Amino acid sequence: MKRRHLTEVQDWMHENPVVIGPEASLSEAQELMSEQEVRRLPVVEGGELVGIVTYSDLLRQIPATVDEGDEQTRALLVQRSVRAVMTYSPVTISPSATIQEAAERMLEYQVSGLPVVRGNQLVGILTESDIFRLVVESWAEE
Numbered sequence: 625m626k627r628r629h630l631t632e633v634q635d636w637m638h639e640n641p642v643v644i645g646p647e648a649s650l651s652e653a654q655e656l657m658s659e660q661e662v663r664r665l666p667v668v669e670g671g672e673l674v675g676i677v678t679y680s681d682l683l684r685q686i687p688a689t690v691d692e693g694d695e696q697t698r699a700l701l702v703q704r705s706v707r708a709v710m711t712y713s714p715v716t717i718s719p720s721a722t723i724q725e726a727a728e729r730m731l732e733y734q735v736s737g738l739p740v741v742r743g744n745q746l747v748g749i750l751t752e753s754d755i756f757r758l759v760v761e762s763w764a765e766e
Contacts, residue, residue, distance in 0.1 A: 633726050634719035636758050637740045637748035643668045646675065646707035653706050654682050664737045664749070667710050672744040675710035676737075685709060716741045717750060723758060726750055 644653055644665045653665060657679055667675035685704060717726050717738045726738055730752065740748035 631723045631758065632719065633717055633721050633723060633738075633740055633750050634748070636723060636754045637719065637750040638754070639748045641666055641739075641746065641749040643746065644677065644706055645669060646705065646710065648706050649702050650682055650685060650704045650706065650709065651701040653677055654679075654701060657682075664751075665706075666714075666739045666746050666749060667706055668746060673714070673716070673739055673741055673746045675707075675712045676714040676739060677706050677710040678737075681709045681711070714739055718742065719747055723755060727755055730755075 642656060642660045642662055642665060644656060644667055646667050646669050657663060657665060663679040665677050666673055667677055682701070685701065715729060715733045715735055715738060717729060717740055719740050719742060730736065730738060737749055737751040739746055740750055
């Protein structure tokens with residue numbers, strides 16, 4: 625019989641994640657990700673989660689033929705808004721869901737992070753790294 629991991633998401637999520645508004649520029653999103661050392665930003669409008677933008681979303685906006693630091697690229701990132709590239713209605717998880725459910729959802733939807741919501745209110749974020757941290761700590765206890 626397979627053992628299911630019953631630890632709850634709220635025990636491993638990052639509370640109060642770094643967020644961005646949908647009208648922010650991609651340049652602002654890139655700067656915020658760099659400063660805060662995160663690869664994804666929940667997009668919040670009027671206090672509710674409306675989307676998510678990832679570092680990969682930003683990279684897809686940079687033409688392959690240009691240097692990431694050139695003026696054409698900077699102009700593109702300043703002109704476009706987060707709303708233009710974010711994933712609307714992202715896959716989410718409840719804080720009381722189990723880590724097992726979160727991991728299964730990440731695999732099913734091929735995402736590396738889940739906004740944690742109570743109703744429509746963002747309360748945290750759970751990433752692959754958080755699950756790896758749980759695995760490492762669990763193995764260390766055995």
